[in-house]
Amino acid sequence: MNRSTAPGKHDDGLRVPDGSTANDSRGCFSFSFNGEFVTAMEGDTVAAALWACGIKVFRQSPRTGAPRGVFCAMGVCQECVVRVNGRVCTSCNTPAEPGMDVQSFSLYQVDGAST
Numbered sequence: 001m002n003r004s005t006a007p008g009k010h011d012d013g014l015r016v017p018d019g020s021t022a023n024d025s026r027g028c029f030s031f032s033f034n035g036e037f038v039t040a041m042e043g044d045t046v047a048a049a050l051w052a053c054g055i056k057v058f059r060q061s062p063r064t065g066a067p068r069g070v071f072c073a074m075g076v077c078q079e080c081v082v083r084v085n086g087r088v089c090t091s092c093n094t095p096a097e098p099g100m101d102v103q104s105f106s107l108y109q110v111d112g113a114s115t
């Protein structure tokens with residue numbers, strides 16, 4: 001499933017509309033989040049691209065199951081942690097790149113095993 005309707009267009013209205021000068025020069029590309037293709041724009045962080053596609057829950061709390069996503073948006077709280085191409089990182093300060101594989105992540109996962 002693709003979260004965008006076309007390159008540069010997103011189905012939830014969170015982007016500046018086409019025709020604005022703000023986004024005209026930025027290119028679009030896609031990456032996957034939990035196997036679902038999402039569209040990003042050059043300069044997006046992983047978190048910004050996911051939000052723009054309407055994805056605000058990046059993982060669940062391993063203790064309570066509560067949804068987790070962006071909280072501080074500056075790399076401090078670790079609430080937005082995801083696995084990018086197998087590497088654990090904070091999505092709010094990781095630049096989105098074409099073709100990257102982004103997966104939800106539990107802080108208690110070690111090498112794919114969950115405790």
Ligand code: FES
Pocket residue numbers: 069070071072073074075076077078079080081090091092093
């Ligand atoms: S939202 Fe706090 S580290 Fe990303």
